[in-house]
Amino acid sequence: MPDEHDDGQGAGWGGSAGFDLETADALQGCFLILSLLFRYPGPEVYQNLSEHLQGFEPFFQAYAGRSPRLIPQEELQAEYVRLFVNNRGFVPVIPYLSYYRDSNRLLAGNSLKRIRDHMKRTGFVLDEDLGELEDHLAVLLEFCARIFSKCPRAEPPAEDEGVRLQTLLQPCAGYLLEAAPEMRGLIREHAQYDIYRVAGDTLENFLLDLDLQ
Amino acid sequence: MSAMKMNRRRFLGVSGGALAAATLGSGLGQLRAAEDSEDLSKFESQGNKVSIASNCAMCVNKCGIIAEVIDGRLHKINPNPEHVKSRGMLCAKGNAGAALPYSPDRLKRPLLRTGKRGEGKWKEISWEEAYRHAAEKLAELKKKYTNRSSVAFASTEGLQEEFFYYLVSGFGSLNTVRHPTLCLSTNIQGWSSVYGVYPDADLRHAEFVVMIGSDRAQSLITPDSVDFQRYKPKGQILVYLDPRFTETAAKADKWFAVKPRTDMAFTLAMTHVILQEELYDKAFVAENVHGFEQFREHIFSNEYTPEWAETKCDIPAEEIRWTARQFARHAPRSVIYPGRRSSFYAHEVYFRQTCAMLTAICGCWDVKGAVVPKSSVSLSSHTPLFPFFYDVEERVDKEAVGIVKKVVPSVVDCPLVGTGLPEDSCAFLSERDGSWITFREAVLHDEPYPVRGFFVFKQNPVQSVPNTSKTLKMMEKMDFICVIEQQMSDTAWYADLVLPHSTYLESWDPCHALSGIWPVVVARQPVIQPLFKTKTMFEISRGILKEMLTIPELWEDTDPEGLEDFKKTVMEEILDQPIQAYMEHQLSKYPGAYEQILEKGVFALSDQPQYGTTRKKGFRFKTKTGKIELFNERFQAKGLDPMPSYCEALRPRKEGEYRFLVGRTAWHTHSSTQNIPHLWEIMKENAIWINTEEARKLGIRNGDSCRVSSKAGQQTLKAYVTEKIRRDAVYYVNGWGRLSPGMSLVYKKGASEAEILEDTMDSISGSAAMHETYVTLEKA
Missing domain, CATH: 3.40.50.740 (Rossmann fold)
Incomplete structure (x- = not known):
């Protein structure tokens, strides 16, 4: 990302820079808006995108160099299905992490198992009525957002709070980071509207910026 | 753990609070916090391995499977050794079924x-x-x-x-x-018109088998394909007719490259030999068969001799005689294999009738090693x-x-x-x-x-x-x-x-x-x-x-x-x-x-084969006369020819046309499995088989891209130049050349069968006749 945006105020996961509630709140929002973008735009999701997308303009500008423009709901739904759900015989952008991380390019591989276990250990479970897998991009991004709800609201946070949160975040966000370049490439190749290209660009650059290694 | 190097300006300008309240706080979340009292062990991977018995659905056979499941994920599918029908066999398709639920392309919601x-x-x-x-x-x-x-x-x-x-x-x-x-409706109609039912062949115990266009080594049917592979080497004699040298032909004692659409000349001539030399089972015929005299007269008056048949089907008269005599000699443990998919030609029902009639006159019916009516639980x-x-x-x-x-x-x-x-x-x-x-x-x-x-x-x-x-x-x-x-x-x-x-x-x-x-x-x-x-x-x-x-x-x-x-x-x-x-x-x-x-x-009620139900005294077959009909009373009543008469094959409309043949492979089910990665690895595209001499005339070399055209359409695929097919026919297996640009593995690979085939049909059964299309071929 271009350095001209850098104000030099690094927000550390730990150490002297500390980890404040403002950071947690902002990170939660960033993961959440990405989660919404990569979710099927049913009426409620679409409504939330309509209401909140604009508020995240600086975020998208910073990581994609432009903001996502919402298209009419029916068009967005068709585009989402075409890209991520079912196309004529194949899915251009598989939204499941196992597909990218496990060797046989199938769903529900070992990565899903590890993600599911990690979520469970962190105290979260997937809503069973959803009929979805835990390694779906939107679910993982929501999980990452929920990590920050674990940040104690009392000020100031413990000195090692950032490290603790990073530890919780790392397995899933790390998996996301591994898959993000390929997903971004596929989105760029197949998307008909810019909104998902912006989302893909932002996802990869944002995760890179988190420096989760 | 390194320090976070995020640039705060990039995201600190946003606030997640409102969004979190609107989504996570309003029931829009996909995850939920586990309750304190909740037993979370069900979500945890504990390495629990279970084996669950079920049945395959990758094709029609429904072979027995044992699924190995670890922590709720299917890891492997094994054959079920106790399955009476599939006899402990599981083919490539059955194994590849383990990937099916995990296909990223599957439909997920309405x-x-x-x-x-x-x-x-x-x-x-x-x-x-x-x-x-x-x-x-x-x-x-x-x-x-x-x-x-x-x-x-x-x-x-x-x-x-x-x-x-x-x-x-x-x-x-x-x-x-x-x-x-x-x-297979022509097959069902043909055999049923003689016996009232569509039977199976006891390949496990048969001594002499005539297979006509049933490539059992590739087009798998259980238990037939298993029994064929297992018992054929133990002394069974197999005579195989096919315009192509297939995997089954490779295992046959005799392979005849029959001229397409003339199989019926072969079976009629076999019948002629058996009748003329009185090799048939007189006692069985007398007791069970209706219309024998008319049938004999029909075969003789039409002079369906081996010499006549040789001019039609390109199989030497002496070979037809040998096959007929061997068939009668081994009766009742001789089989004309009824086959499965049989939608080859117009007039196909009559050809299938001749197969059934041959077995009937030799008494190869409902005994060990013969053609046997199906039993059911x-x-x-x-x-x-x-x-x-x-x-x-x-x-x-x-x-x-x-x-x-x-x-x-x-x-x-x-x-x-x-x-x-x-x-x-x-x-x-x-x-x-x-x-x-x-x-x-x-x-x-x-x-x-x-x-x-x-x-x-x-x-x-x-x-x-x-x-x-x-x-x-x-x-x-x-x-x-x-x-x-x-x-x-x-x-x-x-x-x-x-x-x-x-x-x-x-x-x-x-x-x-x-x-x-x-x-x-x-x-x-x-x-x-x-x-x-x-x-x-x-x-x-x-x-x-x-x-x-x-x-x-x-x-x-x-x-x-x-x-x-x-x-x-x-x-x-x-x-x-x-x-x-x-x-x-x-x-x-x-x-x-x-x-x-x-x-x-x-x-299963028993693991033993079931024979003899229809051999009991007074048994009534499900035909109009209650007997095995060589003269079909229903056909007669409907104005159809009551006995099978040879019908000349349609000829090419012009010079340079080839009869187009279709077929199967052992690792694909029609057009449904080509995009499964494990199966695609075995066969990545189809190619058109063309005889070496014909290819030379057309200037086509092995691997060349060819355009194949019929009245129905045109396709392009690679050439497989081979001696293993007659000069007057070409062939490719179906399942490729997909319309869908999204069938990532098979899109633009090979050619579609449905795009080329003309909609020709058998007029009695209404069955599509898949081998009645003529095509031309040229280098693309």
């Missing part, structure tokens, strides 16, 4: 079309919305056309298919069209009562004879037309099967009435019915198309509503009695939980029928009493109950059988 048909614009809808939509469309169609048969229902065999028929009968259409007229049936509707017209393929005679080339061109065809050219269709070719012509011409609704379960007619462009035109005429499938097939792509069906590894499938020499009962239980919001046909029929019951207009043309019976016997007693209750009832005659099905995946 999809409703929002753009133009085929444009690819969909939205996800809930199952409740999907059921409502389907029910409302059925009501609209009924109101608009005042004829329930204006909605057609297409399906393929499978354990859930009976529940598709609950939907069909609940709506009341008579227009159903199944796969047999693309598969009788299941307890339910008694669903469906309403009787008034607004229903007869099936289109019974009424559309005039249309078919005008437009189907074989019916016009076949030299036998006019010498015995009845007015209703599809006289012997099975009740539900219909005739695909006739059905499509009737829909295209709106005769005798418009068909505007189309429900499809597990069929892909765009790929499987000859002449794709006609199938697409037929679909364009529909007001509404609903497809129930596992993947976005070429047919689903043109639907309005797509309903995702669970895979066979995720569903309970009811018991099914597989008849045969070794009859068994199979069923399926889920080996894993459904990954997505998919459902079975049992659940889908229940959902749509329930919605239909809330629309009064759908029930105006039935009497209230019938409707109440339907609600009670179908909805309350069957569909509203767990499917396991249905299965338990099916097996209720056999204490412990249900538990055995769950434990072993299969139930």
Whole structure:
């Protein structure tokens, strides 16, 4: 990302820079808006995108160099299905992490198992009525957002709070980071509207910026 | 752990609080915090390994499988050594089935079309919305056309298919069209016209086997393919006829590269030899056979001699004599293999008749090593009562004879037309099967009435019915198309509503009695939980029928009493109950059988072959005379030739045309498995077989890209130049050259069969005749 945006105020996961509630709140929002973008735009999701997308303009500008423009709901739904759900015989952008991380390019591989276990250990479970897998991009991004709800609201946070949160975040966000370049490439190749290209660009650059290694 | 190097300006300008409140705080979240009291062990991977017995569904055979499941994920599928039918075998397709539930391309939720048909614009809808939509469309169609048969229902065999028929009968259409007229209906009609039933061959104990165009080493059928591989090397003699040197030919004692469409000359001449040399089983004939004298006179007066046959089928007369004598010598342990897919030629029913008649005159019937009528384990049936509707017209393929005679080339061109065809050219269709070719012509011409609704379960007619462009035109005429499938097939792509069906590894499938020499009962239980919001046909029929019951207009043309019976016997007693209750009832005659099905995946009354039922004194065959008929009384009554007469093959229309042949491989099921990575690894595209000498004439070398053209269409694929095919024929296996740009592994790879095949059919069974198309070939 271009350095001209850098104000030099690094927000550390730990150490002297500390980890404040403002950071947690902002990170939660960033993961959440990405989660919404990569979710099927049913009426409620679409409504939330309509209401909140604009508020995240600086975020998208910073990581994609432009903001996502919402298209009419029916068009967005068709585009989402075409890209991520079912196309004529194949899915251009598989939204499941196992597909990218496990060797046989199938769903529900070992990565899903590890993600599911990690979520469970962190105290979260997937809503069973959803009929979805835990390694779906939107679910993982929501999980990452929920990590920050674990940040104690009392000020100031413990000195090692950032490290603790990073530890919780790392397995899933790390998996996301591994898959993000390929997903971004596929989105760029197949998307008909810019909104998902912006989302893909932002996802990869944002995760890179988190420096989760 | 390194320090966070994030640039705060990049995201600190945003606040997540409002968004979090609006989403996570308002029930829009996908995750939930686990309750303190919640037992989370069920979500944890503990390395728990279980083995679950079920049955394969990668093709029609339903072989036994043992699924190895670890922490809820299917890791491997093994063969079931205790399965009487599949004999501990599991083929490449069966193994590859383990990847099916985990295919990223599978359908996950109901999809409703929002753009133009085929444009690819969909939205996800809930199952409740999907059921409502389907029910409302059925009501609209009924109101608009005042004829329930204006909605057609297409399906393929499978354990859930009976529940598709609950939907069909609940709506009341008579227009159903199944796969047999693309598969084995000529065989069924031919053999049944002689014996009243379609039998199996006891390949395990036969001593002499004649296989005509049944490539059992590649086109797998259990137990036949297993027995063929296992017992053939132990002394069985195999004579194999095929224009190609196949894997089966490689194992045969004698392979004859028969001229396509002339197999019947071979069987008639074999019959001539056996009759003339009096090698037939006189006692069996005297006791069991009707019309023997007329048949003998028919064979002799037409002079169906080996010398005559040699001029037709290119098999030397002496070889025909040898085969006939050996056949009689080994009788009754001699078999003319009935085969499976047999939709080769127009006039095919008569050819299949000759195979059945040969076995009959030699007494190769219902004894060890012969052709044997199938036995079955009788299941307890339910008694669903469906309403009787008034607004229903007869099936289109019974009424559309005039249309078919005008437009189907074989019916016009076949030299036998006019010498015995009845007015209703599809006289012997099975009740539900219909005739695909006739059905499509009737829909295209709106005769005798418009068909505007189309429900499809597990069929892909765009790929499987000859002449794709006609199938697409037929679909364009529909007001509404609903497809129930596992993947976005070429047919689903043109639907309005797509309903995702669970895979066979995720569903309970009811018991099914597989008849045969070794009859068994199979069923399926889920080996894993459904990954997505998919459902079975049992659940889908229940959902749509329930919605239909809330629309009064759908029930105006039935009497209230019938409707109440339907609600009670179908909805309350069957569909509203767990499917396991249905299965338990099916097996209720056999204490412990249900538990055995769950434990072993299969139930059999015996592991011994069943012979001799029809040999008992006084047995009445299911024919008009109650005897084995060499003179067919039903055909006679319908104005058909009562005995098989040789019909000259259609000739090429011009110089340089080749007869186009189709076939199968052991690792693919029709057009449904090519995009499965493990199977694609074995065969990545198809190629057209062309004889070396013909290729030289055309300047085509091995691997060259070739254009193949017929009256129906044109395809391009690579050439396989080989001595293994006759000079007058070319061949490629089906399943490639897909319409779908999304079938990532097979798109633009090889060629489609349906795009090339002309819609020619057998006039008695209504079966598509897959080997009646002539093509030209040129270097692309």
